[in-house]
Amino acid sequence: MQPFTPFEPCARIACAVSGGMDSTALLLLLAQWCRHAGHELxxxxxxxxxxxxxxxEAEAVMRHARSLELKGRILRWQGSKPTRAVQEPARQARYELLSRCCREEAVLHLALAHHAEDQAETMGLRLQSGSGLMxxxxxxxxxYLPDLRLMRPLLGVxxxxxxxxxxxxxxxxSEDPSNRDERYRRVQYRVVLGTGDEGKELTRTLLSTSGVLGRLRAWSxxxxxxxxxxxxxFYSAGYALVHLAALQDVPDWLWHGIWARLLRTVGGxxxxxxxxxxxxxxxxxQEKRRMPETVGGCRLKDLGAGRLLVMREPVGLPNVALKPGESQSWDGRFRFVRSQDCRVQEAVTVRxxxxxxxxxxxxxxxxxxxSRMPRVTWASFPAVFCLDGLLAVPHLNYKCYKMRGKYGISCAPRPHHSLAESIFRPAVSGS
Known part of the structure; x- marks a missing residue:
C-alpha cells in the first residue's frame, strides 16, 4: 500500500469483494493493513x-466481513437487465453502484482486486482491438474519479x-461460472495465457511490455x-480559453493529447x-483557414489576440428530473443536489x-x-425549470423570485473526465 500513501488520518477505505479468490485475498490483506495503519475498512x-x-454469495461475503469484525454493504442491481452481452452493462452497473455507495459513506478510496494476469488479459484484448499506445x-x-480514487494494489502480483x-x-x-465461460473473449485469453510454459512466457512478455508502455504513458x-x-x-461554468500561440509548435502527440482532453472535458x-x-x-x-464551427461536440470561437474560446455545443443537452433528496449528474459536466427538507416538494427539471x-x-x-461570462456560452449552461418556467441559472447567479430558498438546489462542476486527469501509474511488481 506504500505507493498509495499518504492517506488522511483514520481514513475510510472500501474494498470491492465478489467472493472469488482474488477479491477475498485482497480483503484479507487489506484488513490486516488497515488495522495496522489505523484506518477503517x-x-x-x-x-x-x-x-x-x-x-x-453476497450474503456469504457479508458473513466473512463480520468474521473479520468489518462493516459491509450489499449493493443490488435493480431494474431491467440485458439478456445478451451482459458483461459490459454489468461492469458499468457495478462501478456506478460502488461509486454511489462510496459517496453515501464518505469513502474516498476504493480498492479493486485486479492482478497481474488480469493486466495481461487486458493487454491481449487491446492488442486484438487495435488499441493505440496509451x-x-x-x-x-x-x-481518480470526480469523488473517488480507485486503487489496484495487486496489479503487479x-x-x-x-x-x-x-x-x-x-x-x-466461490467461483463465478462466467469466469470459465469461453464465449467471452477475456476468458479465451485467460485459457491461452494460463496454459503451459508458452502461455506463462506470453504472460511475462505482455506484462513486461505493459510496464515499458506504462512508464512512457506516465511521462507523456x-x-x-x-x-x-x-x-x-478552464472556468467552473464549463468553458475554456486557450492560448493558441503557445500550441503552434508542439509535436502532434502532445497537441492531440491536449485537445482530446480539452474537448472531452468541455463537451462532457x-x-x-x-x-x-x-x-x-x-x-x-495552423493554416488559418476558416475555423470549423464545431469540433468533438464543442463550439470554437476566435476571440483575437491568439485566444480561442471553447464551449459546449448547445444541442443534445439532457432533461433531468430532480426531486427532493436526489443527486443527479447532468450532461457529464455538473452535479445537481437537492435537499430533502426543501420547502417546495414539486419536481423540477434541469436542462x-x-x-x-x-x-x-x-x-x-x-x-x-x-456578466463577465461570454454571452455565447450561456446557451449551454444548465438551468432549472418548473411547470411555470425558468427558476434559476446557477452559473449566472440568476434566480427568479420563486426560488428564494424554497427549492434547495445546488450545482457544482463534476465532469466525467477532468482536464488534467490523474497521471497513469504503472503497477508495482509483486513477482
Missing amino acids: LVLTVDHGLRSGSSE GLAGMSAVR PKSRLEATMHQHGQEW EAEIARQLACTVA AAYSARKATLDEARAFL GLGEHEAARLWRSVPSLQL
Missing part, C-alpha cells in the same frame, strides 16, 4: 441478480501468490498536464474525439438554458449584461 459486494445463487499500457494502478495467501489463511472462496501524460496548465484556463463526452477529427481541426487552426432563454434573459435582466 468497509466491505462492498454487488449482487447483479443475473443468476441463481448470487444473493447467497491503451496498450494496460490498467493504471491508480485512477501474480495470481499464484494470491492463491498461496488464501491457502495460508485456510480461506475458501505528465507533459500533457503541464502544457494544459500553461495554455488553458464519455470518449475522446477521433484522431481524424483532431487532425482536421489542427489543419484549420440547457438554450438560445431563446439566453437571449430573453439578456434583454430582460439588465444586471446580467454586466
